[in-house]
Amino acid sequence: MKEIYYLCGVFIKLVYRMDAKKILFIAQEITxxxxxxxxxxxxxxxxxxxxxxxxxxxxxxPKFGNINERRNQLHEVIRLSGMNLIIDDTDHPLIIKVASIQSARMQVYFIDNEDFFQRKATIADENGNEFEDNDDRSIFYIRGVLETVKKLRWIPDIIHCHGWMSALTGLYIRRMYADDPCLRNAKIVYSIYNDDFKNPFRKEFANKLKMDGAKDGDVKALKTDTSFTALTKLAIDFSDGVIQGSETINQDVLDYISTKKNTxxxxxxxxxxxxxxFNEFYDMVLNSNKK
Known part of the structure; x- marks a missing residue:
């Protein structure tokens, strides 16, 4: 009888795992x-x-240059690395690294590139000056994540994005990866934080996105406004669910959310x-009919 109970328990666990939803987290920062x-x-x-x-x-x-690789035991995943991503007509090698948080039984994948992520800072230099190429860094990061997920052959049900560096995810999923079987059916959840950048992206930003497959209507607002507010509104437009991640966020963004009645x-x-x-919210988004 004990053997029967044991086998039943194993069967239930296997069925449960087969039905487990897959959540992809695209983060700007992780401690x-x-x-x-x-x-x-x-x-x-x-x-x-x-x-x-x-x-x-x-x-x-991102594998920012101020992350200590030796202390955190990062190592390159050769089978996932080696691809070149073209941004603004320039090839940029994509390097994938990985580390483990043993106490959480959790792996973290890092997107690396010498041009974008080797400087010893995250989004601004030691004097607080934001990097001029943060727009290209954001594009490279999102494309790098999505290409790596494809290589892993791992099909997410929910993609939860954190921080403005992940804001382009929904646009890329719905336009550039619209026909990709690994990504096209994923629901996008975007968390908005009080992490506004001060300097708008460069004026060529909208054209770079169009070169990658965005439609003119998608980036119309970005042709005249490349601020944090405009970028976040774009992220909201292409999200299936939105979360207020900070207690206080940009008021223009908060007002904009209220106009998205179906999101x-x-x-x-x-x-x-x-x-x-958040776990309950994922189920709500998964059960919604919004495409």
Missing amino acids: PYLPESEIATICRNLPQGIQEHGREIRTFM PFLPYQSPETYIDK
Whole structure:
């Protein structure tokens, strides 16, 4: 009888795993690889919590140059590296690295490139001056993540994006990867934080996105406004669900969310409740009919 109960338990677990939804986290920062911040802390704890809820997860972040590779035991994944991504008519090699957070039984994949991510800072230099090529870095990061997911042959049900560097994900999924069987059916959830950048992207930003496959109507607003607000509005337009990640966020963005009546919206959640609430929100988005 014990053997029967055991086999039944194994069968139930296998069925449960087969039905487990897959959540891809695209993060701008994760601690302990970068210092603690609101985004970095959430992107460290959320994937672990969602995994403990029975979901399958994959987690990505940029391999900024101030991440200590030896201390954090990063190593290159040769089978995933080696592709070149063309941005603004220039080839940029894509390097994939990986590390493990042992206590969470969680791997983190890193998108690396000498041109974009070897400087010893994240989005600004030591004097606080934001890097002029942050637009290209964002494009490279998102394309690098999506190409790597394709190589992994891992099909996400939800893609949860954190931080403005991930804002282009929805646009790329719906336009540039619209026919890709690994990505085309994924639901996009975008978390908005109080992480506004000060300097608008370069005026050529919209044309770079059009060269990658964006439609003229998609980037119409970006032709005259490449600010944090305009970029975040674009992310909202291409999202299936929006989360207020910080207690206080850009008011123009918050007002814009209220005009998107058909897009599920989750207001700010406390550190004590957000993992459970996000998990419930994923189910709401998955069950919504919005394409």
